[in-house]
Amino acid sequence: MADATNLFRTCPRTGLQWHKPSEGLIKANAVAAVVSLLIGGVLALIVVLTRWQAVHLVGPEDFYMYLTAHGLAMLAYWIIFFEIAVLYFASSTLLKSRLAAPRWAWAAFALMVIGVVVNLVAVFRGDSTVMFTSYVPLPANPMFYLGLILFAVGALIGCFVFLGTLVIARAEKTYEGSIPLVTFGALTAAIIAIFTIASGAIILIPTFLWSVGYIKSIDPLTYRMIWWGFGHSSQQINVAAHVSIWYAIAAIVFGAKPMSERVSRGAFLLYILFLQLASAHHLLSDPGFSSEWKVFNTSYAMYLAVLASMIHGLTVPGAIEVAQREKGFTKGLFEWLRKAPWGNPVFSGMILSLVGFGFLGGISGVMMGTEQLNMLIHNTIYVPGHFHATVVIGTTLAFMAVTYFLVPTLFKRELIMPGLAKWQPYLFGVGMMVFTLAMMGAGTLGVPRRHWDITFAGAALPYEFPGAAWLMLGIVGVSGVIAVVGGAIYILITVGSILWGKPIQVSGYSTERGVLKMPVAAALTGHGHAGFGAPGTFVVALVFLAAFVLYYFVNWKYLSTVWGLS
Amino acid sequence: MSAIHPPAQRIWWKQPLDKIELAWILIAFVWCLVMFFMMPYWHVYGKQNLSNETYRTTPEIFAKKTQEVVDKHTVRTETEEKIPVVRPPAGGDVYLIARLWAWWPILELEKGKTYRLHLSAMDYQHGFSLQPENINVQVLPGYEHVMNVTPNRSGEYAIVCNEFCGIGHHKMVSKLYVVDK
Numbered sequence: 001m002a003d004a005t006n007l008f009r010t011c012p013r014t015g016l017q018w019h020k021p022s023e024g025l026i027k028a029n030a031v032a033a034v035v036s037l038l039i040g041g042v043l044a045l046i047v048v049l050t051r052w053q054a055v056h057l058v059g060p061e062d063f064y065m066y067l068t069a070h071g072l073a074m075l076a077y078w079i080i081f082f083e084i085a086v087l088y089f090a091s092s093t094l095l096k097s098r099l100a101a102p103r104w105a106w107a108a109f110a111l112m113v114i115g116v117v118v119n120l121v122a123v124f125r126g127d128s129t130v131m132f133t134s135y136v137p138l139p140a141n142p143m144f145y146l147g148l149i150l151f152a153v154g155a156l157i158g159c160f161v162f163l164g165t166l167v168i169a170r171a172e173k174t175y176e177g178s179i180p181l182v183t184f185g186a187l188t189a190a191i192i193a194i195f196t197i198a199s200g201a202i203i204l205i206p207t208f209l210w211s212v213g214y215i216k217s218i219d220p221l222t223y224r225m226i227w228w229g230f231g232h233s234s235q236q237i238n239v240a241a242h243v244s245i246w247y248a249i250a251a252i253v254f255g256a257k258p259m260s261e262r263v264s265r266g267a268f269l270l271y272i273l274f275l276q277l278a279s280a281h282h283l284l285s286d287p288g289f290s291s292e293w294k295v296f297n298t299s300y301a302m303y304l305a306v307l308a309s310m311i312h313g314l315t316v317p318g319a320i321e322v323a324q325r326e327k328g329f330t331k332g333l334f335e336w337l338r339k340a341p342w343g344n345p346v347f348s349g350m351i352l353s354l355v356g357f358g359f360l361g362g363i364s365g366v367m368m369g370t371e372q373l374n375m376l377i378h379n380t381i382y383v384p385g386h387f388h389a390t391v392v393i394g395t396t397l398a399f400m401a402v403t404y405f406l407v408p409t410l411f412k413r414e415l416i417m418p419g420l421a422k423w424q425p426y427l428f429g430v431g432m433m434v435f436t437l438a439m440m441g442a443g444t445l446g447v448p449r450r451h452w453d454i455t456f457a458g459a460a461l462p463y464e465f466p467g468a469a470w471l472m473l474g475i476v477g478v479s480g481v482i483a484v485v486g487g488a489i490y491i492l493i494t495v496g497s498i499l500w501g502k503p504i505q506v507s508g509y510s511t512e513r514g515v516l517k518m519p520v521a522a523a524l525t526g527h528g529h530a531g532f533g534a535p536g537t538f539v540v541a542l543v544f545l546a547a548f549v550l551y552y553f554v555n556w557k558y559l560s561t562v563w564g565l566s
Numbered sequence: 567m568s569a570i571h572p573p574a575q576r577i578w579w580k581q582p583l584d585k586i587e588l589a590w591i592l593i594a595f596v597w598c599l600v601m602f603f604m605m606p607y608w609h610v611y612g613k614q615n616l617s618n619e620t621y622r623t624t625p626e627i628f629a630k631k632t633q634e635v636v637d638k639h640t641v642r643t644e645t646e647e648k649i650p651v652v653r654p655p656a657g658g659d660v661y662l663i664a665r666l667w668a669w670w671p672i673l674e675l676e677k678g679k680t681y682r683l684h685l686s687a688m689d690y691q692h693g694f695s696l697q698p699e700n701i702n703v704q705v706l707p708g709y710e711h712v713m714n715v716t717p718n719r720s721g722e723y724a725i726v727c728n729e730f731c732g733i734g735h736h737k738m739v740s741k742l743y744v745v746d747k
Binding site: 060061064094129131135137138175176177178179180181182219220221224247248250251252255256257258259260261262263264265266283284285286287288289290291294295299302303304306307310311314315318319366370371372375376377378379380444445446448449450451452453454456458459460461462463465466516532533534535537538541545548549552556559560562563564565566 | 568569570571572573574575576578579580581582583584585586587589590591593594595597598599601602604605606608609612613614615616617618620644645646647649668672680685689690691693695696697698699700701702703704706707708709710711713714715716717718724726727728729730731732733735736737738739740741
């Protein structure tokens, strides 16, 4: 049968096998993601140049509108389009399987695109300036909620296409043994996504009905609790997705194998079991919940999901270290790291993502997720400082890194401007690191988030923030512009490569397909190192822990000096 | 094999751990427990725990209760809008309204005394942000949140709104005074 559902091609460089319909879908979702990133990036520039108090680019109405659109374009559209592409890649391509129900996948894509357009049109009309969170009873145009719902339904269908593909791959025996770790991580992301989108539906559908006047009111506290079941959990999809990509890049660049499959997979299971509780992170300084509820939920039942992230943070670089040591880079603790391919953006992007996510996003996240400490930063600019470290340095940079690997094999084009690509992760990653640190610094000084003017011009009783806060916002401005330039280079290189990159000659499509095999030798010699294979990584992990402990208790010390509260 | 291939051992959960992983898991788990128990510990021994005492209310009821306190304990007014400055008896109940785009009234508290501070919003969600102390609490319409606060330094404070509440959000700022006896 010559119909497309049976056609595959094998990439001569990577050995990856692409299923024709799946290839088209991955391309479409990846392109939609990059277009969203472009929109979000332009908005980011306007927003950051406005918060830089000395520049103060646009007026308040525009600022709040652009900030709403920036959050949606980045947190929802760029990341979720890319994640759908990752799900199709991790199932169809990695398992050498045909994609389940390509027509449904195209319908999902169409729904998502329509949802984005409907939602962003509502925002740019100017009557839906409600921020990403759209807290009731702040009203938005019904189209705002409708667009989000359509987008979410599309993403949900995408998750089911992924699950269907796993079933097909198993039934048609396209692989031997268990699914690879990266697919396992993607499965984690998909399971969390289904829960997350269900939460979104539970709250956004009534909110839509409220906005058209069918329901009289939505309780603001209930809204916050359920909305964050969607809003925070969707960040856990990102974590599962970008950790999977870290493992994939370690495998692609170094041929690294997980130190122990059991540990890495067990850590993914902890995500599934406990990450959903994180809605509480946003409710710690709210009235109406008991402290018992807050403590149990905010800690993911005793920090078991934090434990999982700390495990991945060790096992990914640990796997790289083991692989590098096997290649002979065994001198001292860190020769393996010094001799890593720092000029390869696939690697440098991934390692910056890992380090930034752990040191900046992770530590700050746990601090602010502590019941009592949360009061010190709730709704200050510390909060966007934290989540830019997790979703921009963590997720976005990991996605950028893997793009440099995917463009040649997926689009059959050489990367243009490889010299510039080499620098892109540093420009973007380091820019964002400074940016997030300065934001957190400003938040510690009390600067509010989502705020147009910290001079309070025109207010009857203005407050003057300390000079250090102004300095911090100035650093936020400069480093934010640097990061935007880094992001623009990424878009330039990817779009430029797809359009003008030198074509790579590959074999055509055929109905022949391989089976994903376990290597015989590995299967015979066994598994796991059971030694002390990654001492350098362990030392770095201990440094991380020291920073973590220190920062954590510094904040308790600070808390002990503020007003008594009971 | 690598992470993009099936695990070498089909029954991957029987694969042994690397010693380094085991050590790190134990260390990380202990740290997780420490962080977990810090929260209940602080409830017992710490002096900064946000009260969860909350009642359902309506903007009308809350505004009425606030007005009663304002009528009784206003000591002066400030600005052209004549915002009342309320100095309740030490240890008493004080009410603070959050609305588009102002805090009302201005409070004057005594250092070292504990007050029951009632917070509620009249319209949208707002954010109570006490500066430069940097204590931040969410304020919701329909909920009356009662916090026991004990100012420990005298001086002039600001209350900034730090939850986006519409186009005038950045003008929603007020004062709070703490005076020595």
